[in-house]
Amino acid sequence: MFKPESDARFEAVDSDMVRGRRTISYDFIIERDRARQGITCTGITAESITTGVRGRVWIDRENFRVLRIESEATDIPTSFPCQSARRNIDYDWTTINEERYLLPSLSEVRLTFRDRGRxxxxxxxxxxxEYQKYGTDVRVLEEDDAPIEEEKPVN
Structure with a gap:
């Protein structure tokens, strides 16, 4: 279930449909001094900054689960090589081992940056x-000090 950061401001803005599900969407803003989002731009050197964030989240009206999040970095200094950073994440129900889980289905990240004047x-x-469940059975055996016979290769 979606739990907003306590420093974020949310405002219900719209009703919408996402993959056939009725949703309500909220716009959010997290100011840079309270945000935890960082951007790292690498080139000749690596530079990192913390930015603010604004975006929108779509929540399923029936089961109160997040179906989509769009966000964009704010307050990026003009001197920083990356000029924009946007992220979209879609969530959808998937069945794994006969149980349903809400998991990411698509993620897109776009960065706009300067490189040699371009x-x-x-x-x-x-x-x-193709999510899958992996598992194993573990047996704990008592310690066995008996020597292990090696098989000798047949010539």
């Missing part, structure tokens, strides 16, 4: 699919 944009798109 403005460039990078895009990282991840599609989450």
């Amino acid at each position: 403005m460039l944009e990078s895009r990282n798109l991840i599609r989450f699919r």
Whole structure:
């Protein structure tokens, strides 16, 4: 279930449909002095800053689960190489081992940055699919001090 940071300001703004589900969306803002979002730009050297964040979250009206989050960095200094950072994450129900889980289905991150006088944009798109459950059975045996016979190779 979505739990907003205590320093974020939320405002209900709209009703919408996300993948056939009725939602309510909220706009949010987290000022830079209270945010924990960092951006690192690497090139000749690596530079990092903390930014503010603004965005929107869509919550399913029936089961109160987050279905989508869009966010964008704010308060980026003009001298910093990265000029914008945006992130979208979609969540969807998936069945794993006959149980349903709400998990990320798609993530997109876009960064706009300066490089040798040119403005460039990078895009990282991840599609989450084919989730699987992994497990094992563990048996605890009492300590066994008996020597282990080695098999000798047959020539």
